[in-house]
Amino acid sequence: MHIASNNNFPTAAGLASSASGFAALVSALAALYKLPSSPSELSLISRQGSGSACRSLFGGFVAWEMGSSPSGTDSLAVEVAPRDHWPEMQALVCVVSDKKKGTSSTSGMQRTVETSTLLQHRIKEVVPKRMEQMIKAIKEKDFTTFAEITMRDSNSFHAVALDTDPPIFYMNDTSRAIIAVIVEYNRASVAAGGAVKAAYTFDAGPNAVIYALEKDMREIIQLVCYFFPQSMAFEDPMGIFPQGVQSAVPEGFEVNVGKVTEVGAVSRLIHTRVGDGPRVLDEGEALLAPDGSPVALQK
Amino acid sequence: MHIASNNNFPTAAGLASSASGFAALVSALAALYKLPSSPSELSLISRQGSGSACRSLFGGFVAWEMGSSPSGTDSLAVEVAPRDHWPEMQALVCVVSDKKKGTSSTSGMQRTVETSTLLQHRIKEVVPKRMEQMIKAIKEKDFTTFAEITMRDSNSFHAVALDTDPPIFYMNDTSRAIIAVIVEYNRASVAAGGAVKAAYTFDAGPNAVIYALEKDMREIIQLVCYFFPQSMAFEDPMGIFPQGVQSAVPEGFEVNVGKVTEVGAVSRLIHTRVGDGPRVLDEGEALLAPDGSPVALQK
Numbered sequence: 142m143h144i145a146s147n148n149n150f151p152t153a154a155g156l157a158s159s160a161s162g163f164a165a166l167v168s169a170l171a172a173l174y175k176l177p178s179s180p181s182e183l184s185l186i187s188r189q190g191s192g193s194a195c196r197s198l199f200g201g202f203v204a205w206e207m208g209s210s211p212s213g214t215d216s217l218a219v220e221v222a223p224r225d226h227w228p229e230m231q232a233l234v235c236v237v238s239d240k241k242k243g244t245s246s247t248s249g250m251q252r253t254v255e256t257s258t259l260l261q262h263r264i265k266e267v268v269p270k271r272m273e274q275m276i277k278a279i280k281e282k283d284f285t286t287f288a289e290i291t292m293r294d295s296n297s298f299h300a301v302a303l304d305t306d307p308p309i310f311y312m313n314d315t316s317r318a319i320i321a322v323i324v325e326y327n328r329a330s331v332a333a334g335g336a337v338k339a340a341y342t343f344d345a346g347p348n349a350v351i352y353a354l355e356k357d358m359r360e361i362i363q364l365v366c367y368f369f370p371q372s373m374a375f376e377d378p379m380g381i382f383p384q385g386v387q388s389a390v391p392e393g394f395e396v397n398v399g400k401v402t403e404v405g406a407v408s409r410l411i412h413t414r415v416g417d418g419p420r421v422l423d424e425g426e427a428l429l430a431p432d433g434s435p436v437a438l439q440k
Numbered sequence: 441m442h443i444a445s446n447n448n449f450p451t452a453a454g455l456a457s458s459a460s461g462f463a464a465l466v467s468a469l470a471a472l473y474k475l476p477s478s479p480s481e482l483s484l485i486s487r488q489g490s491g492s493a494c495r496s497l498f499g500g501f502v503a504w505e506m507g508s509s510p511s512g513t514d515s516l517a518v519e520v521a522p523r524d525h526w527p528e529m530q531a532l533v534c535v536v537s538d539k540k541k542g543t544s545s546t547s548g549m550q551r552t553v554e555t556s557t558l559l560q561h562r563i564k565e566v567v568p569k570r571m572e573q574m575i576k577a578i579k580e581k582d583f584t585t586f587a588e589i590t591m592r593d594s595n596s597f598h599a600v601a602l603d604t605d606p607p608i609f610y611m612n613d614t615s616r617a618i619i620a621v622i623v624e625y626n627r628a629s630v631a632a633g634g635a636v637k638a639a640y641t642f643d644a645g646p647n648a649v650i651y652a653l654e655k656d657m658r659e660i661i662q663l664v665c666y667f668f669p670q671s672m673a674f675e676d677p678m679g680i681f682p683q684g685v686q687s688a689v690p691e692g693f694e695v696n697v698g699k700v701t702e703v704g705a706v707s708r709l710i711h712t713r714v715g716d717g718p719r720v721l722d723e724g725e726a727l728l729a730p731d732g733s734p735v736a737l738q739k
Contacts, residue, residue, distance in 0.1 A: 258592075259599060262561040289605075293557075296607045300558060300599035306588075307623040308595045314613045324606040 144169075151236055151409075156348055157197070163190035164197030168419035180418065184218040200224045200417030202279050204272065207264075224415050227282050229355045233362060234411035235369070237315045237347040249302065249309045249345060256306040263301050268294070284354055288327075288340035291352060295342040302345075311345050315369070315406045319349045322368050322399050326361070329393040362410065363389040368399045369407035378412055443468075450535055450708075455647055456496070462489035463496030467718035479717065483517040499523045499716030501578050503571065506563075523714050526581050528654045532661060533710035534668070536614045536646040548601065548608045548644060555605040562600050567593070583653055587626075587639035590651060594641040601644075610644050614668070614705045618648045621667050621698045625660070628692040661709065662688040667698045668706035677711055 146166065152158040167187040171178050184195035195217055196203045201224040208215035253260055271290050278286035302309040323341045330338050338357045342350050353361050359381050366375070366388035375386045390396055422428060445465065451457040466486040470477050483494035494516055495502045500523040507514035552559055570589050577585035601608040622640045629637050638660055639651045652660050658680050665674070665687035674685045689695055721727060 256592075258566045258596065259558045259561060262558060262565075266561075267557045293555075293603075293605055296605070297557065297603050300603040303602060304592075304596050304599040306592055306595070308619060310616050313616075317609050317612075320607060 151348075156234065156236075156346065157191075157193050157344060159191040160193040160197045163187045163194035165419055166190070167194070168198060169421075172421045181217045181219060185214065185216075188213075188216065188218075198418060201226065201415060204276060207268075221276050221279050224417050227279065227415070229282075230284075231353060231355055231358050231412070231414045233351040233353070233358065233365065234409075234413065235319055235349040235351065235365060235407045236409040236411065237313065237319075237349065238405060238408045239313055239315075239347045249305070249311075253301055253305040253309065257301050257304040259304045260301045263297055267297055285337045288337045288352065291340040291342050292323075299343060311347060312343055313347045315402060316343055316347045316349060318368065318399060318402060319351075319365075319407075322364065323351060325395055325398040326364060326391070329391065329395065333393050358412070360389075360391055362386060362412065364391065364394070365407070365410065367401070369402050370404045371407070371410065372405045373409065375410055376412070379414075455533065455535075455645065456490075456492050456643060458490040459492040459496045462486045462493035464718055465489070466493070467497060468720075471720045480516045480518060484513065484515075487512075487515065487517075497717060500525065500714060503575060506567075520575050520578050523716050526578065526714070528581075529583075530652060530654050530657050530711070530713045532650040532652070532657065532664065533708075533712065534618055534648040534650065534664060534706045535708040535710065536612065536618075536648065537704060537707045538612055538614075538646045548604070548610075552600055552604040552608065556600050556603040558603045559600045562596055566596055584636045587636045587651065590639040590641050591622075598642060610646060611642055612646045614701060615642055615646045615648060617667065617698060617701060618650075618664075618706070621663065622650065624694055624697040625663060625690070628690065628694065632692050657711070659688075659690055661685060661711065663690065663693070664706070664709065666700070668701050669703045670706070670709065671704045672708065674709055675711070678713075 144166070146162060148158055148162055150156060150158045150161065164187050167183050167190075168180075170176075171183055180198040184198040187194040187198060193205070196205050198218060199220045202221040203218050204221050205218050206216065208217070210216075271294050274286060275290050277283075278290065299312060302311060320341055323339050326339055327337045330336060338353060339361055340352045342352070344350070351361060351365070362375065362382075363386060366386050367390050370388070371386075375382060377386075443465070445461060447457055447461055449455060449457045449460065463483075463486050466482050466489075467479075469475075470482055479497040483497040486493035486497060492504070495504050497517060498519045501520040502517050503520050504517050505515060507516070509515075570593050573585060574589050576582075577589065598611060601610060619640055622638050625638055626636045629635060637652060637656045640648050641651070642648055650660060650664070661674065661681075662685060665685050666689050669687070670685075674681060676685075
């Protein structure tokens with residue numbers, strides 16, 4: 142069998158590109174052989190290629206259940222809410238340049254399991270409670286709770302990575318600077334009587350994903366462009382800047398908390414939203430990006 | 441009363457300079473009024489100015505006992521071993537430049553207590569065991585165990601700082617680079633059939649303290665100068681480089697793990713060893729630095 146695989150997302154950058162690839166591979170093979178498997182069953186198989194691939198078998202909001210069997214056969218993904226449940230939810234991926242070769246997430250997590258004295262407490266006490274709260278927050282479209290859990294759990298994950306011997310650092314000084322900007326952005330909003338408007342999270346790499354509701358994304362992109370000047374024009378797939386981005390700092394934001402980085406410290410911004418799962422295309426059908434534009438397929 | 445206080449150590453740099461100041465103040469007052477207090481009793485008082493000041497009431501190797509009373513009256517310092525117990529133990533302080541204003545250790549720890557979900561596990565399960573192992577390692581002059589606990593506990597401390605809401609980062613990219621160099625230095629030594637030769641630790645700031653035995657310090661200073669080029673000549677208080685430091689990488693060290701930083705990323709190197717506690721000087725007596733040279737007192 143000849144399999145041609147193509148990915149339009151940055152690879153090996155801690156952005157779960159291998160997860161999307163393994164999910165596509167498994168669902169393509171299942172479709173080809175007309176296997177009667179549910180997405181959750183397929184998620185079990187894809188998980189063997191890359192843990193987080195199990196989540197990519199679904200569209201919408203997905204939970205990866207830890208399971209309790211030592212064999213791992215009940216560690217699979219389930220849908221929490223479909224894609225159209227919370228259409229206002231958007232994400233801004235800040236691709237952070239990092240010349241140093243990082244630790245792969247699979248080998249890193251293995252060392253953490255072997256050496257961290259905090260990991261078991263995180264697994265047994267911290268994560269299960271947060272999973273419950275997070276599922277509730279998504280179902281109720283409660284952005285404040287969603288944001289708080291997202292940020293705290295990102296920090297907790299990186300804390301146990303640091304508590305590994307030798308320590309694993311996925312975030313760098315640019316990642317830290319993004320956190321400082323989002324923390325101040327929320328502080329200024331709450332101080333003015335508003336709500337928490339943005340949540341950062343970092344996977345196994347220095348890149349930030351900033352979650353926010355559609356109504357605040359314009360302001361956030363302007364803010365990010367202020368502190369992290371871009372070398373390329375913002376791609377703007379949703380067409381919210383017809384005249385291009387004018388970087389700006391919102392009222393009440395204490396500019397001194399941040400430092401404007403050199404151009405390219407954040408090398409690319411990807412504005413996106415909750416997508417769908419794997420799909421078999423009809424002959425001649427174009428694959429559409431989240432913004433509705435056709436995705437070019439290359440050999 | 442007029443009190444003139446002077447300190448020859450970098451202040452507000454996360455190097456416990458305020459601890460030394462409060463310890464000196466408390467012991468000077470106790471001496472002036474001829475109070476019949478033991479160093480442990482004085483450590484209780486000095487701790488109210490700066491927590492770690494309680495340790496500075498002693499020379500040699502000192503443990504700060506957590507205590508169990510809610511009033512804190514049994515949280516004090518005790519001597520583990522006198523200064524001359526392990527004279528081969530030395531330290532290299534790497535002062536890391538960091539333009540950003542950091543979080544003070546006292547206010548930072550308060551936020552960690554309020555928001556970290558990992559801190560209580562660290563306090564109850566992780567630290568007490570390590571305290572016991574560390575005291576044993578010092579008494580037995582077991583450098584391998586000393587080094588392992590030092591590094592792991594530094595990482596654990598910074599992990600709970602990161603697990604704070606909002607997160608606290610004391611270390612920066614230069615700190616991370618120092619860790620990478622020490623990890624590789626030990627790996628190369630062990631791979632060649634040797635032992636762990638250096639231990640890093642970071643307090644509430646980006647500066648590293650590297651502990652090593654006297655026999656390895658020359659090699660370590662050369663290594664640090666290779667990856668972190670200095671703008672000033674090494675002060676060399678113990679006179680181990682009569683011709684000045686020639687930076688060098690030891691045999692078997694994988695140079696690619698590190699990146700030579702710009703000059704001044706590590707702005708100063710302080711080579712020191714275990715010192716004594718507070719002392720009342722006789723009239724006309726000069727204060728001596730750890731290397732035996734007189735310390736200039738300024739008004």
